[in-house]
Each structure stands twice: as structure tokens, then as C-alpha cells.
Amino acid sequence: MNQPVAWGVLGCSGIAERRMLPALHEIEGSRIAGLASRAPARAERFAAEHGGTAMSYEEMIDSPAIDAVYLSLPNSLHFEWARRALRAGKHVLCEKPMTISAEQTGELVALAAERGLLLRENFAFLHHPQHEVVRELVERGRLGRLRTFSSAFGVPSPRAGDIRYDPELGAGCLLDVGVYPIRAAQLMLGEGLTVAGATLRVDTDTGVDMAGHALLVSENGVFADLEFGFQHAYRSRYALWGDAAHLSLERAFTPPAEHRPLLRLEEQDHAEEFTLDASHQFRDSLASFAGAVRDGRTPEIERSWLRGARETARLVEAIQETAVRVRQRGAVPS
Incomplete structure (x- = not known):
């Protein structure tokens, strides 16, 4: 993949605003393509400040212009929207916890492996x-x-x-x-x-x-x-x-x-x-994920991320x- 990774930010949360969106602007090989919120005015404000197009959740999942989704919704919504993004062929960087149950996390891990897509739980501290x-x-x-x-x-x-x-x-x-x-x-x-x-x-x-x-x-x-x-x-x-x-x-x-x-x-x-x-x-968490997306493969390090998510949920x-x-x-x- 030679083109920059096109990111969709699903959930205009505080962590997205304070940490992740500013960091996305600092890494090479990535661009913000879309921002989605249940409150359209909030998505519009984020888009005006950070670039990209304001979207609904459904529009982001269906958009062919999005390569990877950074998901920062409330915990109980992670499973539904991560699953929908994976089924739509999108890589997913999900805020912790990945889901609220070991069963749900296991289902997402299996789906990502089946589709050959990246799925990581965003414990940024692991990149320090x-x-x-x-x-x-x-x-x-x-x-x-x-x-x-x-x-x-x-x-x-x-x-x-x-x-x-x-x-x-x-x-x-x-x-x-x-x-x-x-x-x-x-x-x-x-x-x-x-x-x-x-x-x-x-x-x-x-x-x-x-x-x-x-x-x-x-x-x-x-x-x-x-x-x-x-x-x-x-x-x-x-x-x-x-x-x-x-x-x-x-x-x-x-x-x-x-x-x-x-x-x-x-x-x-x-x-x-x-x-x-x-x-x-x-920034290092986002750069690592974007680099793995551009590589177009899922090496042992990705299997390690999936095992870590399942173990945390257990x-x-x-x-x-x-x-x-x-x-x-x-x-x-x-």
C-alpha cells in the first residue's frame, strides 16, 4: 500500500480530541479522512479543526475512502462497531478495553484473523x-x-x-x-x-x-x-x-x-x-498501526496484539x- 492510510475517527471523544487527533497530524503516511459522531454538530466542529469529512457512524463504515478506523466510543459500543468495521474490510484500532466481555473480544479477534485485517487494542503506553x-x-x-x-x-x-x-x-x-x-x-x-x-x-x-x-x-x-x-x-x-x-x-x-x-x-x-x-x-501507537496497515501483512507482532487482547479480557x-x-x-x- 503506497498511498497514505486514510483514517476514520469513529467517536469524537475527549481522548480523540486531546491525544489522538493531534498525534495523527504528526505522523507521515496517514491522513484524516472522516470523523463520525452521534451529534452532527460535534463531527462538524472536529472536521473544521482537524480536516476530513463529518460523517455518521454508518457512512463511515460504508465509505470506500476509509482504510482504518480509530474507534473511541463508550465501552459497551466497541464490539458492535468494531465488528461492523471489520466486516466492511476496515482495519480497527480500538480504544481499551476492546469489549466488555471475553466472549465479545474472542469474536472480534477471530473475525480479524479470518479477514486478514489488523485489530489492536489501543494501550498506547506499550509503545513507550x-x-x-x-x-x-x-x-x-x-x-x-x-x-x-x-x-x-x-x-x-x-x-x-x-x-x-x-x-x-x-x-x-x-x-x-x-x-x-x-x-x-x-x-x-x-x-x-x-x-x-x-x-x-x-x-x-x-x-x-x-x-x-x-x-x-x-x-x-x-x-x-x-x-x-x-x-x-x-x-x-x-x-x-x-x-x-x-x-x-x-x-x-x-x-x-x-x-x-x-x-x-x-x-x-x-x-x-x-x-x-x-x-x-x-503518536508512536498510531505510527506503528499505520505502518502495519501499509505493509499489508499480519506478522507475529499482530498475533501478539490479538493474544494480548484476549488475555486482558479473560x-x-x-x-x-x-x-x-x-x-x-x-x-x-x-
């Missing part, structure tokens, strides 16, 4: 090179034998009326922020994680989960201690603890493009810090099924 530095330090034995991975992602409560409080739209902190520590645990510990226990704090009236904690175990016995929620001061971190040293990384999931990550490695009588290069993970479902629920009245702002 800081995580490869961490993996290299672990593989070089700097931590000794790894014993525990811990991670936390918490954000202040969204405003009243936010869609993340709506059970019909796939609400809750597990699907919104909890999936990040889950995906990071997979990155560092591999596939085959088991959920040993979990707890969720839920709003009594809506049933929406507001905070959570999960304990996972890897196939070789490493613990993964994960915390997440909507009731916290902002925190985005993970740490790895071995029998020789401890390594920690702050701002692990949503670092600004100009942020220079700081890794801190602590041994019993020695501490060392590594200041890494800044990286624009949203673990989310296992946490939901395992969790002890702590009830809290009035947890959702009114």
Missing part, C-alpha cells in the same frame, strides 16, 4: 520505550530472581454525569483504569496469569465499581499486586521486586510527551537512577467473577 529498558534490566539479572510485580493506576473521581458511571455504557474503574495494571502485568510476567483474589468497592445504587484491588500469580509463582480506582489522587506507577533489588517507575501509563522517565533501582546498600528519553506514546472477567464486593452508598457523584 521505557518499558523495554525495564525488561532489559530484569533480563540482565539486575533484580535477581523476580518475586513481586506491583502496579497502581488511580484518578480523581470523574464529574457527575460522566459516562464512566453509566452501567449501560460499560462503566466502572476496572474497565477504565484497571486494565492498565493488568496489561502491564502481562508485559512483565507473560501470559497465563491466574487471579488468586480480588475486591471491588461498588456504588450501592448503580453497582458501578469505583475502586479495586487484585492479586494475580504468574505460571512461575511471581505475585502481581494491582490497585486501581476513581477515588484517588492521581497515581500511575509500577514496581518490580526481586531477591537482589527493587525497581520502580512513576508515571508509567500516561506520561506527557515531553516527560523524561526516571527509573529508580534500589539494592541493599546502593541506589541507582536512570533518566530516559522522552517519547510520544500516542483476566478482567476473572476479576469480576472472583471479587469480594464492598458496598458504598453515594460513591457516584450526583
